[in-house]
Amino acid sequence: MSLTSPGFLILLAAAAAVYYLAPKKLRWIVLLAAGLAFYCVGGGLAVLYVLFTALVVYVCGLALGRLNEKRRADGDRRLAARRWCVAAACLLNFGLLFFLKYWNFTAQLLSPLLGGRDLGVSGLLMPLGVSFFMFQSVGYVVDVYRDKVAPERNPLKLLLFVSFFPQMVQGPISRFGELAPQLLAERRFDADHVKYGLQQMMWGYMKKLIIADRAAVLVNTVMGDPWSHGGAVQALGVLFYCVQLYCDFSGGIDIAVGAARLFGIELAANFKRPLFSVSLADFWRRWHITLGAWMRDYVFYPISLSKPFARLGKAARRRFPGKLGKVIPTSLATFIVYLIIGVWHGANFRYIAFGFWNGAIITLSILLAPAFESWKSRLGVRETGPWRAFRMAHTAVIVFFGRYITRAPRLLTALWMVKELFVHPRFQELGAVGELGLGAGDLLIVAAGVLILVLVELFEEKRGDIRLWLEKRPPLIQWLAIALPLLAILCLGILRGSHISSDFIYKQF
Amino acid sequence: MKEKLIRILTEVCPGVDFAAETALIDDGILESLDIVAIVTELREAFDADIGVDDLLPENFNSADAMLALIERRQG
Incomplete structure (x- = not known):
C-alpha cells in the first residue's frame, strides 16, 4: 500500500479515530492492528516475513535479557552466549534478506562457474520495506545485547515496534529505546499533534x-x-x-x-x-x-x-x-x-x-x-x-x-x-x-x-x-x-x- | 591524569576546548571518526579496556566523563 494511495489515507484516518476513541490502555493494539492491516493489504502473505522477523528478535531479545540479568547478578559475563544470540538474530534476518534481495544476483554471478547452471529462484515474494524493518529489528537485539534497553516481554508489543505502519515502507529506521515508549504511551488527544x-x-x-x-x-x-x-x-x-x-x-x-x-x-x-x-x-x-x-x-x-x-x-x-x-x-x-x-x-x-x-x-x-x-x-x-x-x-x-x-x-x-x-x-x-x-x-x-x-x-x-x-x-x-x-x-x-x-x-x- | 587526558584529546582534535565543553556529543562537536580516534588513543595511553558498549553520549560529552570511563575500565 503506497503512502499516496486513498487506501492509506482511509486506514490512517480510521486508525486515528479508533485510536483516540479507544481506552488509553488499548491504544497500542489499535496501532498494531492498523500496521498488520496495512501490511496485509499492501503485501499479502509477505506479512509472514514481518512475523518471522518479530519472532526471531523477540526470542533473541529475551535470551539476551536473561544473560544480562545473570551478568548483573553474579558478574558472569557469558560473552560467547550473548554474542551467539546476536549472531543468530543477524544470521536469520540478514540471511533471509540476502536470499530475498541478493540470491538471484549471486546465482547469476555463480552461473558461469557452475557450467551455466542457474540457481536463481523465481517468483519470490518481496516484502515491502524489507531492509527497513529488518535493520530496525536487528538494532533492537544489539541494543539489548549492549544493555541499552530492556527486552520487551510482550511479543505483540515487540511486533508493534517492528510493524509500526507509517514508517514500514521506507523508514525512518527507529531505535527501540526511542520509539517503543512512545508507541505504548497512554496519551491524551492533542489538537497540536x-x-x-x-x-x-x-x-x-x-x-x-x-x-x-x-x-x-x-x-x-x-x-x-x-x-x-x-x-x-x-x-x-x-x-x-x-x-x-x-x-x-x-x-x-x-x-x-x-x-x-x-x-x-x-x-x-x-x-x-x-x-x-x-x-x-x-x-x-x-x-x-x-x-x-x-x-x-x-x-x-x-x-x-x-x-x-x-x-x-x-x-x-x-x-x-x-x-x-x-x-x-x-x-x-x-x-x-x-x-x-x-x-x-x-x-x-x-x-x-x-x-x-x-x-x-x-x-x-x-x-x-x-x-x-x-x-x-x-x-x-x-x-x-x-x-x-x-x-x-x-x-x-x-x-x-x-x-x-x-x-x-x-x-x-x-x-x-x-x-x-x-x-x-x-x-x-x-x-x-x-x-x-x-x-x-x-x-x-x-x-x-x-x-x-x-x-x-x-x-x-x-x-x-x-x-x-x-x-x-x-x-x-x-x-x-x-x-x-x-x-x-x-x-x-x-x-x-x-x-x-x-x-x-x-x-x- | 586529567592533564594527560586533555593533552591527548587536544592532539586528536585540535581546536576543541576539552577543559570547558560539556556537550561534546550532544552538540555535535565530536563525530564518529573523532570518537574512534579518541578511544584508540585512550586504550593505549591508559591501558583502558574501552569497548563499543561504552560508546554512549554520556561517556564522551566531557573530559570528566571520559576520565570516569577510563577509571572504570582500567585494570
Missing part, C-alpha cells in the same frame, strides 16, 4: 505529488533511451533525477513522520537539508540520517574498535608514523561502511559501484585531510561564506555524478554518459527540452516547486525549523499551512494529471 502532523504530511505530499512525480516523467524519458540524447540532455535527466529522488524520499519521510505525529509519536529525523552539505561525509550526515546512524552504531564502531583493526592500527602506525598511520584503520572501516550502504540499495553492480564511489571519496578525504588543512592555511583560506559556497557546490557536483551510477540503465552506460557530457554535450538539444515528456507548464511547476523548497530549506538552515516559526503565527495562518498545500496538491498533483504518479523509489530497498 494533529495540526503538526497534517502540516508535515501536506509538505511531504507536495514534494512527492507535485515535484517528484513530474520530474520522474522527464527522468524516465531521458533514462529510458539515453542513447538518443546528447550529454547535456542526459545531464539534465540526472539533475531532474536528483530533484525527483530528494522530493520522493524526503516527501515520503515527511508523510510518515506526519502520520506518526497524528498519534503523538515523534519519529527520528531522516533529512537535514542535504543541499547545504559542505562535503560528501557531511552529505551522508544529512541524507538518510537514520541509515547512516544505524551503520555508525552497528557496523562502523564495532569494526573500527575490533581486535583485528586495533592490530592493523598498530601496524599502520609503525609503518607510517604521524597522522597517516593513525587514520588508516578508520579510513578502511569507513570505506567498508559506504560499500555496504551501496549494496544495501540493491543487488546490482551499479549499487556496488555507488558504494565504491562514496567510500573512495570519503576515505580519500580522510587520508588527505592533513594536506588540505596545510594548503588551506598556506593559501589563507578561511571558513567564510564564499568558501562554504564553494564547498557546497563541489559536494553537489560529487553527488550529481554519483547519481549517474544509480540511475543509468547499466553501469557501463553511466560511464559512457559521463564521457558524453564532456565529449558530445550537444547543448543545442536543450532547446527542445519541452519534448522530453513535460510541457512548459509542468516544467514551470517543477521549477517553482524547487524554488519554494530551496527557500524553505534556506530559511530552516539559517533560522531553524519552520514549524516553530509557524507556531508563533496566528491560528489562521497555521491552518492555512495545511489548506494551501492541500489545494496545491489537489490542483497540481492530482487533478492536473499530465504525469504518471509513480511509486516511492525507496520502497524497493
Whole structure:
C-alpha cells in the first residue's frame, strides 16, 4: 500500500479515530492492528516475513535479557552466549534478506562457474520495506545485547515496534529505546499533534505529488533511451533525477513522520537539508540520517574498535608514523561502511559501484585531510561564506555524478554518459527540452516547486525549523499551512494529471 | 591524569576546548571518526579496556566523563 494511495489515507484516518476513541490502555493494539492491516493489504502473505522477523528478535531479545540479568547478578559475563544470540538474530534476518534481495544476483554471478547452471529462484515474494524493518529489528537485539534497553516481554508489543505502519515502507529506521515508549504511551488527544502532523504530511505530499512525480516523467524519458540524447540532455535527466529522488524520499519521510505525529509519536529525523552539505561525509550526515546512524552504531564502531583493526592500527602506525598511520584503520572501516550502504540499495553492480564511489571519496578525504588543512592555511583560506559556497557546490557536483551510477540503465552506460557530457554535450538539444515528456507548464511547476523548497530549506538552515516559526503565527495562518498545500496538491498533483504518479523509489530497498 | 587526558584529546582534535565543553556529543562537536580516534588513543595511553558498549553520549560529552570511563575500565 503506497503512502499516496486513498487506501492509506482511509486506514490512517480510521486508525486515528479508533485510536483516540479507544481506552488509553488499548491504544497500542489499535496501532498494531492498523500496521498488520496495512501490511496485509499492501503485501499479502509477505506479512509472514514481518512475523518471522518479530519472532526471531523477540526470542533473541529475551535470551539476551536473561544473560544480562545473570551478568548483573553474579558478574558472569557469558560473552560467547550473548554474542551467539546476536549472531543468530543477524544470521536469520540478514540471511533471509540476502536470499530475498541478493540470491538471484549471486546465482547469476555463480552461473558461469557452475557450467551455466542457474540457481536463481523465481517468483519470490518481496516484502515491502524489507531492509527497513529488518535493520530496525536487528538494532533492537544489539541494543539489548549492549544493555541499552530492556527486552520487551510482550511479543505483540515487540511486533508493534517492528510493524509500526507509517514508517514500514521506507523508514525512518527507529531505535527501540526511542520509539517503543512512545508507541505504548497512554496519551491524551492533542489538537497540536494533529495540526503538526497534517502540516508535515501536506509538505511531504507536495514534494512527492507535485515535484517528484513530474520530474520522474522527464527522468524516465531521458533514462529510458539515453542513447538518443546528447550529454547535456542526459545531464539534465540526472539533475531532474536528483530533484525527483530528494522530493520522493524526503516527501515520503515527511508523510510518515506526519502520520506518526497524528498519534503523538515523534519519529527520528531522516533529512537535514542535504543541499547545504559542505562535503560528501557531511552529505551522508544529512541524507538518510537514520541509515547512516544505524551503520555508525552497528557496523562502523564495532569494526573500527575490533581486535583485528586495533592490530592493523598498530601496524599502520609503525609503518607510517604521524597522522597517516593513525587514520588508516578508520579510513578502511569507513570505506567498508559506504560499500555496504551501496549494496544495501540493491543487488546490482551499479549499487556496488555507488558504494565504491562514496567510500573512495570519503576515505580519500580522510587520508588527505592533513594536506588540505596545510594548503588551506598556506593559501589563507578561511571558513567564510564564499568558501562554504564553494564547498557546497563541489559536494553537489560529487553527488550529481554519483547519481549517474544509480540511475543509468547499466553501469557501463553511466560511464559512457559521463564521457558524453564532456565529449558530445550537444547543448543545442536543450532547446527542445519541452519534448522530453513535460510541457512548459509542468516544467514551470517543477521549477517553482524547487524554488519554494530551496527557500524553505534556506530559511530552516539559517533560522531553524519552520514549524516553530509557524507556531508563533496566528491560528489562521497555521491552518492555512495545511489548506494551501492541500489545494496545491489537489490542483497540481492530482487533478492536473499530465504525469504518471509513480511509486516511492525507496520502497524497493 | 586529567592533564594527560586533555593533552591527548587536544592532539586528536585540535581546536576543541576539552577543559570547558560539556556537550561534546550532544552538540555535535565530536563525530564518529573523532570518537574512534579518541578511544584508540585512550586504550593505549591508559591501558583502558574501552569497548563499543561504552560508546554512549554520556561517556564522551566531557573530559570528566571520559576520565570516569577510563577509571572504570582500567585494570
